[in-house]
Amino acid sequence: MASNFIGRFLGVRRAVTYERSPMPNPPPPPRRVTIPDVARHAGVGQATAARVLGGYGSSSAATRERVLAAAAELGYSTNAVARSMISGRTHTLGVVVADVENAYFARAVRGVTDVAAKAGLHVVLANSDEKGETEKSAVQMFIERRVDGLVVAPAATDHEHLDKAVAAGIPVVLLDRALSGAGLDTVVVDNRGAAKAAVTRFTEAGHTRIAVVTSASPDENATQLAPGADIWTTTERLTGYRQALRAAGIPRGAELIRHTGYDRTWARSAVLELMSSPDRPTALFTTDNVATLGTLDALLDLDAHIPGDVSVIGFDDAEWATLVRPRLSVVSQPVQELGGLAADILVRRINGSTARPRRHTLPTAYVPRESTGPAPARVRPLRAPGE
Amino acid sequence: MASNFIGRFLGVRRAVTYERSPMPNPPPPPRRVTIPDVARHAGVGQATAARVLGGYGSSSAATRERVLAAAAELGYSTNAVARSMISGRTHTLGVVVADVENAYFARAVRGVTDVAAKAGLHVVLANSDEKGETEKSAVQMFIERRVDGLVVAPAATDHEHLDKAVAAGIPVVLLDRALSGAGLDTVVVDNRGAAKAAVTRFTEAGHTRIAVVTSASPDENATQLAPGADIWTTTERLTGYRQALRAAGIPRGAELIRHTGYDRTWARSAVLELMSSPDRPTALFTTDNVATLGTLDALLDLDAHIPGDVSVIGFDDAEWATLVRPRLSVVSQPVQELGGLAADILVRRINGSTARPRRHTLPTAYVPRESTGPAPARVRPLRAPGE
DNA sequence: TGGCTCGTTGGTAACGTTATCAAGATCCAC
DNA sequence: GTGGATCTTGATAACGTTACCAACGAGCCA
Numbered sequence: 001m002a003s004n005f006i007g008r009f010l011g012v013r014r015a016v017t018y019e020r021s022p023m024p025n026p027p028p029p030p031r032r033v034t035i036p037d038v039a040r041h042a043g044v045g046q047a048t049a050a051r052v053l054g055g056y057g058s059s060s061a062a063t064r065e066r067v068l069a070a071a072a073e074l075g076y077s078t079n080a081v082a083r084s085m086i087s088g089r090t091h092t093l094g095v096v097v098a099d100v101e102n103a104y105f106a107r108a109v110r111g112v113t114d115v116a117a118k119a120g121l122h123v124v125l126a127n128s129d130e131k132g133e134t135e136k137s138a139v140q141m142f143i144e145r146r147v148d149g150l151v152v153a154p155a156a157t158d159h160e161h162l163d164k165a166v167a168a169g170i171p172v173v174l175l176d177r178a179l180s181g182a183g184l185d186t187v188v189v190d191n192r193g194a195a196k197a198a199v200t201r202f203t204e205a206g207h208t209r210i211a212v213v214t215s216a217s218p219d220e221n222a223t224q225l226a227p228g229a230d231i232w233t234t235t236e237r238l239t240g241y242r243q244a245l246r247a248a249g250i251p252r253g254a255e256l257i258r259h260t261g262y263d264r265t266w267a268r269s270a271v272l273e274l275m276s277s278p279d280r281p282t283a284l285f286t287t288d289n290v291a292t293l294g295t296l297d298a299l300l301d302l303d304a305h306i307p308g309d310v311s312v313i314g315f316d317d318a319e320w321a322t323l324v325r326p327r328l329s330v331v332s333q334p335v336q337e338l339g340g341l342a343a344d345i346l347v348r349r350i351n352g353s354t355a356r357p358r359r360h361t362l363p364t365a366y367v368p369r370e371s372t373g374p375a376p377a378r379v380r381p382l383r384a385p386g387e
Numbered sequence: 388m389a390s391n392f393i394g395r396f397l398g399v400r401r402a403v404t405y406e407r408s409p410m411p412n413p414p415p416p417p418r419r420v421t422i423p424d425v426a427r428h429a430g431v432g433q434a435t436a437a438r439v440l441g442g443y444g445s446s447s448a449a450t451r452e453r454v455l456a457a458a459a460e461l462g463y464s465t466n467a468v469a470r471s472m473i474s475g476r477t478h479t480l481g482v483v484v485a486d487v488e489n490a491y492f493a494r495a496v497r498g499v500t501d502v503a504a505k506a507g508l509h510v511v512l513a514n515s516d517e518k519g520e521t522e523k524s525a526v527q528m529f530i531e532r533r534v535d536g537l538v539v540a541p542a543a544t545d546h547e548h549l550d551k552a553v554a555a556g557i558p559v560v561l562l563d564r565a566l567s568g569a570g571l572d573t574v575v576v577d578n579r580g581a582a583k584a585a586v587t588r589f590t591e592a593g594h595t596r597i598a599v600v601t602s603a604s605p606d607e608n609a610t611q612l613a614p615g616a617d618i619w620t621t622t623e624r625l626t627g628y629r630q631a632l633r634a635a636g637i638p639r640g641a642e643l644i645r646h647t648g649y650d651r652t653w654a655r656s657a658v659l660e661l662m663s664s665p666d667r668p669t670a671l672f673t674t675d676n677v678a679t680l681g682t683l684d685a686l687l688d689l690d691a692h693i694p695g696d697v698s699v700i701g702f703d704d705a706e707w708a709t710l711v712r713p714r715l716s717v718v719s720q721p722v723q724e725l726g727g728l729a730a731d732i733l734v735r736r737i738n739g740s741t742a743r744p745r746r747h748t749l750p751t752a753y754v755p756r757e758s759t760g761p762a763p764a765r766v767r768p769l770r771a772p773g774e
Numbered sequence: 775t776g777g778c779t780c781g782t783t784g785g786t787a788a789c790g791t792t793a794t795c796a797a798g799a800t801c802c803a804c
Numbered sequence: 805g806t807g808g809a810t811c812t813t814g815a816t817a818a819c820g821t822t823a824c825c826a827a828c829g830a831g832c833c834a
């Protein structure tokens with residue numbers, strides 16, 4: 001029991017699992033050229049060759065040339081693993097996002113890699129699929145691999161695993177989502193303010209039935225609607241939504257919130273259900289990519305007229321937002337910059353910065369396009385989809 | 388001169404560059420718990436502790452428990468770098484794509500990571516931005532880091548750098564694009580056949596002015612139109628296009644091909660120019676994501692009626708293809724499977740497979756939607772965009 | 775010319791694992 | 805009760821770098 005727990009804690013069981021390959025015949029690893037080989041071939045001492053090849057210490061021009069020639073002749077290539085072992089630096093950043101396939105995270109990852117590459121760092125990618133357990137095991141792996149820094153868009157609601165990383169001397173930056181009490185550098189946008197501003201456009205246009213469609217952490221047992229989202233970003237955006245309603249004097253009972261799973265079709269179902277009500281909403285605010293996609297699926301299925309029947313504002317500007325008709329009004333956020341800043345903070349910490357961890361909030365912008373309009377005088381019932 | 392060249396060849400100059408950090412004060416690396424520490428604390432020999440922690444060899448239950456308890460107490464965590472050094476395996480795959488931000492590559496990367504994760508492999512990501520030089524330096528880095536395998540969507544037209552990887556014992560799989568004479572495993576779709584099939588829809592519908600919009604390798608000097616694309620995929624799709632034209636008896640002189648750069652706005656300009664001609668095309672085939680986006684931008688700007696004025700077929704099904712009106716007809720390809728298969732092949736090779744490298748061709752499917760129709764009887768001139 | 779500094783050089787000890795091997799303990803069948 | 809096989813155990817040698825240090829020669833100033 002105890003040993004089982006401990007074993008898992010240490011990652012030992014997993015190590016066993018993947019350390020032993022299932023196939024019987026590991027191919028003979030080709031003997032690689034090492035520094036001693038080069039040194040011998042160049043007729044110099046090992047340490048001298050190492051200095052030339054490693055680009056440190058001093059060496060005469062003549063020696064340098066001899067060593068480099070020998071290296072080229074033998075086809076020498078640095079072994080970064082050995083170098084990492086002694087230097088303690090792997091020149092690697094670990095990145096954990098929910099899903100690279102999601103355009104939001106793809107852009108963020110791009111931002112991270114760009115800045116990282118400039119600093120000579122590589123990026124290892126892990127997808128958590130919004131599952132806390134997956135994230136934790138990924139972080140544990142990254143610790144074992146001694147990455148120099150970690151960018152995490154947390155799906156887990158606690159931060160024990162991240163604390164472990166910090167304790168191991170690995171700086172951690174939270175991306176897109178904050179984690180209360182974690183004391184970590186965090187790069188986010190003002191989700192609450194942005195959501196409030198967006199929803200306020202609705203209230204100002206006379207809308208009173210305003211719904212929010214949001215993706216949440218998937219729950220294993222959930223079939224259609226996942227339970228309350230603990231993801232900070234979602235919570236913040238919902239808070240902004242509530243603030244906007246309150247400011248407009250819309251009663252608390254009129255809140256219309258749909259938590260859907262991390263799947264476009266779930267959001268579609270939720271909106272279909274939402275719009276079938278006699279006093280259906282006349283305005284829809286979607287808090288993420290996936291929710292926006294599913295929402296538009298549903299509205300198109302319903303032949304809803306936008307913004308005649310419903311106004312729509314999406315969070316995050318997508319590449320297709322100007323391709324749909326009407327063009328989608330959105331809250332745009334500097335996603336790539338978010339990732340870039342995260343990487344930048346890491347680089348600074350790796351280089352020794354001990355500045356107090358803080359939250360960096362990047363600005364968002366409401367981009368009005370054509371999917372928003374005044375509340376309709378009369379709410380037209382929408383026909384159920386053919387299916 | 389010579390030493391300069393050699394130095395770069397060996398990656399030594401770069402190593403120097405990023406090995407020395409620009410900041411003055413590297414923070415004191417926290418002393419980490421190692422196997423000898425655990426062994427001492429548990430009162431067993433070092434080798435014994437190593438066996439328990441590493442999950443190999445044999446050990447009694449009592450010993451195991453003692454060691455694991457000591458490890459947990461001390462907060463021991465495996466050093467994967469040291470393990471890699473002696474085992475020669477890093478349990479890492481290197482992936483080079485043009486740009487993760489591109490939905491196509493994002494999906495492919497997802498496919499790779501999923502399969503890799505299942506095999507206990509991590510994925511290091513590099514973007515080439517379609518630049519051969521960037522790709523080469525990334526590959527060189529991956530060799531130095533001793534990745535266990537390499538997935539490359541080649542932008543470079545030669546394969547010297549990839550040969551070097553293979554010579555170093557690193558299996559390489561080409562993704563999305565083939566490279567003639569490289570003798571490498573390759574995972575692609577039947578680009579030629581798919582393009583031919585798509586364009587044939589046009590010819591069968593009576594179209595004779597059929598244009599192709601394609602993204603190409605960016606050229607440093609190019610401002611608007613980049614020169615001939617050497618990317619295999621593009622070439623193949625163009626060949627398919629030509630075959631379809633020939634089969635329909637459309638004269639060779641009627642070919643309408645626009646190579647645009649790797650940027651949505653370039654494709655837009657190209658299409659704007661294309662459509663301003665008096666005998667403008669009545670059908671447009673776009674060979675990739677970016678080209679499709681820019682093409683639709685242009686057509687929307689022109690207020691072109693699809694498919695009344697122009698029919699459109701795009702290569703690769705995008706998440707928004709059913710959101711635009713009319714819904715976009717596309718050639719869909721199993722992108723994630725492409726990546727997954729690439730990773731799968733690597734896993735097999737890492738486990739010792741010495742099967743002859745071959746090309747794996749995955750099927751595509753033409754998905755008819757609403758953006759295609761019969762050739763218009765009369766070609767209506769399109770109004771120039773307001774701007 | 776003596777003494778001193780500085781650039782260059784090479785031997786050797788890390789780094790933290792896994793691999794090898796010999797020795798002792800245990801167990802079983804005969 | 806004994807021979808042989810099997811299980812445990814720990815000392816020690818890898819792996820391929822970089823770090824450290826002592827030794828050597830050249831150059832310079834007094």
